[in-house]
Amino acid sequence: MPHEFDAANKHLLETYPADWIALAALPPGSAVQVIDADLSAVSASADKLIRVDVAQPYIAHFEPQAGPEADLDQRILVYTVLAWRRLKLPVLSVVLLLRPPASS
Numbered sequence: 266m267p268h269e270f271d272a273a274n275k276h277l278l279e280t281y282p283a284d285w286i287a288l289a290a291l292p293p294g295s296a297v298q299v300i301d302a303d304l305s306a307v308s309a310s311a312d313k314l315i316r317v318d319v320a321q322p323y324i325a326h327f328e329p330q331a332g333p334e335a336d337l338d339q340r341i342l343v344y345t346v347l348a349w350r351r352l353k354l355p356v357l358s359v360v361l362l363l364r365p366p367a368s369s
Contacts, residue, residue, distance in 0.1 A: 274329040274361070278313040286317055286325055289359040294319040300352070314348055314356075324348055326358040333369035 278285055282297045294317035301314075315325040326348060328341060337360065345356045362368050 271329065274327075274363075275313060278315070278327055282313075282315040282325075285327055285359075286315065289325065289327070289357075291325050291357055291359070292317065292319055292323070294322070297325075300324075314352075316352075316354070321355070323355045323357055324352055326356050327361060328358065329361045329363055330367045331363045333366055335369070337369075 279299050282299050283293070286293055286297060296318040298316045298318075299313060300316050313327050315327070317323055317325055326341075326344060328344070330337060334340070341358050341360060345358050348356045
């Protein structure tokens with residue numbers, strides 16, 4: 266059932282990436298660009314990655330979470346490391362808790 270929110274959140278992240286950077290209080294950039302989040306080399310795909318161009322560019326990783334997940338921190342760490350390895354930029358991960366049960 267947690268995947269019921271995925272499509273809407275992916276659409277919002279793709280359509281308004283700069284707004285998500287601001288919402289998470291991450292450093293703003295002169296340009297932001299949603300990039301391919303496919304990390305399938307190890308069967309993992311983050312929800313959305315946004316490249317932010319600033320003096321020191323970085324990747325913002327947003328992960329909407331609708332339900333509890335015991336190893337969420339471990340999954341986010343894996344996505345962060347894989348994105349860094351693929352894109353060679355620092356990755357700042359933000360988990361969006363969509364419902365109270367997600368805060369486990």
